[in-house]
Amino acid sequence: MQRNTFVRAALAAGAIAALAPGYAQAQGEWRPTRNVEFVVTSGAGGGTDVFARTVQAAITKHNLLPVSVIVTNKGAGAGAEGFVYARSAQGDAHKVVFATNNTWLLPLVSRVAFKADDFTPIGALAFDEFMLWVKYDSPHKTAADFLAAARAANPPLRMGGSQPKDTDQTLTSLIQRAANVRFTYVPFRGGGEAGVQLAGGHIDANTNNPSESIGGWRGGQVRPVCVFRREPMARGNLVTTTQGWHDIPTCASQGIPIEEFNMPRTTFLPPGTTAAQQAFWVGVMRRVTETPEWQEYITRTSQSTRFLTGEAFADHIRKDITASRDIFEAEGWLIN
Amino acid sequence: MANFDALMHGFAVALTVHHVTLMVLGVLLGILVGVLPGLGAPNGVTLLLPITFSMDPVSAIILLTSTYWGALFGGSTTSILFNIPGEPSSVATTFDGYPMARDGRATEALTFAFMSAGFGALLGVVVITLLSGFVTGFALRFGPAEYFSVYLLAFCSFIAFGSGPPLKTIVSIALGFSFATVGMDSVSGAMRLTFDFNDMIRGISFLVVVIGLFGIGEMLLTLEEGVSFKSADARIRPRAVLSAIARLPRYWVTMLRGSAVGIWMGITPGGPTAASFMSYGLAKRMSKRGAHFGKGEPEGVIAPETADHAAGTAAMLPMLALGIPGSATAAVMLGGLMIWGLNPGPMLFIERADFVWGMIASMYLGNVIGVILVLATVPLFAAMLSIPFTIIGPVIVTVCIVGAWTVAGAPFDLWLAVVFGLAGWAMKKLDYPIAPLILAMVIGDRAEDAFRQSMIMSHGSITVLWSKPLVGTISTLALVLLASPFIAALRRSLRAREQLPPAQE
Numbered sequence: 001m002q003r004n005t006f007v008r009a010a011l012a013a014g015a016i017a018a019l020a021p022g023y024a025q026a027q028g029e030w031r032p033t034r035n036v037e038f039v040v041t042s043g044a045g046g047g048t049d050v051f052a053r054t055v056q057a058a059i060t061k062h063n064l065l066p067v068s069v070i071v072t073n074k075g076a077g078a079g080a081e082g083f084v085y086a087r088s089a090q091g092d093a094h095k096v097v098f099a100t101n102n103t104w105l106l107p108l109v110s111r112v113a114f115k116a117d118d119f120t121p122i123g124a125l126a127f128d129e130f131m132l133w134v135k136y137d138s139p140h141k142t143a144a145d146f147l148a149a150a151r152a153a154n155p156p157l158r159m160g161g162s163q164p165k166d167t168d169q170t171l172t173s174l175i176q177r178a179a180n181v182r183f184t185y186v187p188f189r190g191g192g193e194a195g196v197q198l199a200g201g202h203i204d205a206n207t208n209n210p211s212e213s214i215g216g217w218r219g220g221q222v223r224p225v226c227v228f229r230r231e232p233m234a235r236g237n238l239v240t241t242t243q244g245w246h247d248i249p250t251c252a253s254q255g256i257p258i259e260e261f262n263m264p265r266t267t268f269l270p271p272g273t274t275a276a277q278q279a280f281w282v283g284v285m286r287r288v289t290e291t292p293e294w295q296e297y298i299t300r301t302s303q304s305t306r307f308l309t310g311e312a313f314a315d316h317i318r319k320d321i322t323a324s325r326d327i328f329e330a331e332g333w334l335i336n
Numbered sequence: 337m338a339n340f341d342a343l344m345h346g347f348a349v350a351l352t353v354h355h356v357t358l359m360v361l362g363v364l365l366g367i368l369v370g371v372l373p374g375l376g377a378p379n380g381v382t383l384l385l386p387i388t389f390s391m392d393p394v395s396a397i398i399l400l401t402s403t404y405w406g407a408l409f410g411g412s413t414t415s416i417l418f419n420i421p422g423e424p425s426s427v428a429t430t431f432d433g434y435p436m437a438r439d440g441r442a443t444e445a446l447t448f449a450f451m452s453a454g455f456g457a458l459l460g461v462v463v464i465t466l467l468s469g470f471v472t473g474f475a476l477r478f479g480p481a482e483y484f485s486v487y488l489l490a491f492c493s494f495i496a497f498g499s500g501p502p503l504k505t506i507v508s509i510a511l512g513f514s515f516a517t518v519g520m521d522s523v524s525g526a527m528r529l530t531f532d533f534n535d536m537i538r539g540i541s542f543l544v545v546v547i548g549l550f551g552i553g554e555m556l557l558t559l560e561e562g563v564s565f566k567s568a569d570a571r572i573r574p575r576a577v578l579s580a581i582a583r584l585p586r587y588w589v590t591m592l593r594g595s596a597v598g599i600w601m602g603i604t605p606g607g608p609t610a611a612s613f614m615s616y617g618l619a620k621r622m623s624k625r626g627a628h629f630g631k632g633e634p635e636g637v638i639a640p641e642t643a644d645h646a647a648g649t650a651a652m653l654p655m656l657a658l659g660i661p662g663s664a665t666a667a668v669m670l671g672g673l674m675i676w677g678l679n680p681g682p683m684l685f686i687e688r689a690d691f692v693w694g695m696i697a698s699m700y701l702g703n704v705i706g707v708i709l710v711l712a713t714v715p716l717f718a719a720m721l722s723i724p725f726t727i728i729g730p731v732i733v734t735v736c737i738v739g740a741w742t743v744a745g746a747p748f749d750l751w752l753a754v755v756f757g758l759a760g761w762a763m764k765k766l767d768y769p770i771a772p773l774i775l776a777m778v779i780g781d782r783a784e785d786a787f788r789q790s791m792i793m794s795h796g797s798i799t800v801l802w803s804k805p806l807v808g809t810i811s812t813l814a815l816v817l818l819a820s821p822f823i824a825a826l827r828r829s830l831r832a833r834e835q836l837p838p839a840q841e
């Protein structure tokens with residue numbers, strides 16, 4: 001009897017000893033065990049969709065995951081559909097949400113059933129720039145010309161952009177406040193549509209991302225006036241025969257006192273996921289940003305790549321909420 | 337001529353064993369997803385997208401566009417055989433296609449549908465080939481006011497010739513409009529009619545409504561009334577296909593008109609669904625046999641089918657040259673384009689001529705392959721009608737439910753499909769027309785956006801609809817079309833009065 005107990009105890013101890021390394025590994029290093037779903041908070045073909053599919057392509061090509069990746073588009077309600085879906089997948093680290101700053105800004109302006117801190121942050125992988133665009137043959141050569149025309153215009157000049165109360169309209173209100181002008185904001189279904197409307201002369205300007213209007217610039221339909229950035233973009237290849245992105249001056253240097261405005265490309269996990277799962281995905285995303293496919297995507301879409309995670313990402317979100325809340329309040333967009 | 341040389345170069349790119357194999361695969365896969373309601377062309381193309389990442393762009397676009405053509409062809413099949421549209425743009429095909437099938441003329445209806453669809457598609461590609469430079473300039477002239485006038489025109493041309501009782505038609509339209517408003521309003525950003533239900537954020541999917549109203553509603557009706565397919569033509573008869581092809585040239589006016597409407601709506605882009613409704617409406621108005629429409633008239637199949645496919649192919653041009661997706665499927669392809677490293681825009685035609693012209697050449701080949709493959713399936717599909725309802729009925733219901741699930745993967749949509757199924761049954765019993773509801777849902781959403789955008793731009797003045805020659809012409813045309821039945825009625829009564837006095841003398 002006593003011996004029996006001893007044997008049992010010894011066996012148990014042995015078992016624990018044998019299992020210990022594996023157990024520690026399971027604690028420290030989580031791995032997906034079934035197919036992973038990328039939940040895209042935009043429709044197919046949208047900026048977030050291209051972002052997610054680029055990550056998917058990089059992961060597949062470099063075997064960064066032991067399982068397959070499926071991309072699903074849940075872009076209804078400015079992405080609310082995707083967030084609500086991910087929120088209900090409590091603790092499921094096999095779902096990754098692809099978003100922008102809409103994760104924390106949408107709940108401020110829209111009655112949606114999620115909050116920014118519901119989700120477990122992975123990180124921001126890139127930042128998309130904003131530019132002021134006019135029609136190619138527009139008389140406004142500089143931002144100062146454009147502002148002077150906007151001040152004199154009655155009825156106001158038409159500024160186009162994507163869905164209301166999102167980045168484009170926020171930037172438009174920032175310009176209005178900073179430069180004391182007034183625009184008529186016309187919301188379209190996306191930057192691509194706003195670009196074509198500008199090329200056709202139906203609106204006077206828009207604040208598209210570089211990738212949304214690069215085709216129009218090369219084709220001599222639209223032209224960037226200035227970039228909302230602290231310094232001009234890094235020297236790169238020519239886009240048209242004479243100019244590249246680096247030749248576009250900053251808006252601040254041209255009389256629109258907005259130092260910086262950009263949009264992060266972010267990734268999140270559903271609520272209730274563990275630190276180990278978070279760490280796993282941070283590792284995967286970091287490796288994605290080091291692949292040539294990612295670099296090629298960044299160059300082609302003229303974004304800035306900067307992998308923001310942990311406390312730095314949390315700090316970015318906090319600061320952005322504070323700054324945006326002020327604008328939203330002044331515009332009367334806050335819902336509570 | 338420069339375009340012709342470029343096209344020949346494109347054929348050299350597209351006519352390889354590898355590319356032709358991709359076309360055949362794409363078309364077959366497309367027919368499959370097109371036949372299943374719910375699993376439409378956008379889903380099919382989205383599913384294939386990851387596979388294309390490792391391909392070169394020309395092969396990738398050939399695979400995706402061929403799938404699209406296949407899905408457009410396949411979508412008509414179930415419209416005709418079971419009154420269940422596989423694709424939104426095949427709704428108008430049910431109006432006369434299904435009555436033809438019930439009359440035992442399924443083979444004829446399918447053959448007409450596929451042949452005229454192929455004709456429309458080819459004419460669309462020819463226009464793209466010849467007018468690629470001119471067309472992009474034309475599309476740029478379309479601002480919100482122009483878009484709204486086009487939607488108005490589509491609406492008026494269909495509604496003015498509707499056959500249902502006027503009051504019931506209005507109820508049906510109003511219902512369609514209100515279903516289209518559910519979800520986030522894209523002009524104010526507010527949630528509308530969602531009642532704080534998370535499942536309503538998505539809005540009411542048009543596909544789920546079609547599956548319910550047509551698919552499940554039709555099944556309920558068949559259950560109640562008993563099966564009434566005439567099995568006379570259900571045997572496999574390849575000769576019936578050939579004789580139908582021989583009779584097709586008779587309808588050349590309808591085919592040309594349908595193609596013109598489709599090409600125009602594809603370029604502007606109003607979309608294939610609006611094009612097919614508009615073409616059906618015009619054909620009904622202009623045909624000598626207009627009164628027989630809805631009872632199994634071949635022209636009622638040919639008109640929407642040519643327009644549908646002409647719009648589908650023509651929409652590829654604004655997608656490449658301007659980055660405007662003319663349909664949901666084109667939007668997915670546009671995303672693909674970006675991932676393959678291509679930027680849509682006027683320069684694409686110059687810098688990546690091999691890609692653009694390879695794709696255009698593949699559209700000729702892909703559609704020819706599509707017609708041949710799909711015609712080969714006609715006897716097979718027609719034979720499905722001879723399967724007893726006790727077997728085919730449950731299969732159709734299963735496919736409908738699966739289709740409703742694939743739209744968004746949401747259990748809520750299944751209930752929605754069932755509710756709309758009951759509503760569809762009730763509407764048919766009470767003689768409320770379903771088509772106006774569908775049309776209002778499909779283009780109501782976009783028409784509302786365009787209208788409110790133009791109102792923002794004009795600071796609330798309706799005169800914006802007559803502010804430029806182009807928009808003014810389209811708006812006036814729309815109103816004339818809307819008024820034409822009244823004018824015709826007035827003229828008839830006037831003539832009757834003129835003729836009355838001599839009779840009395």
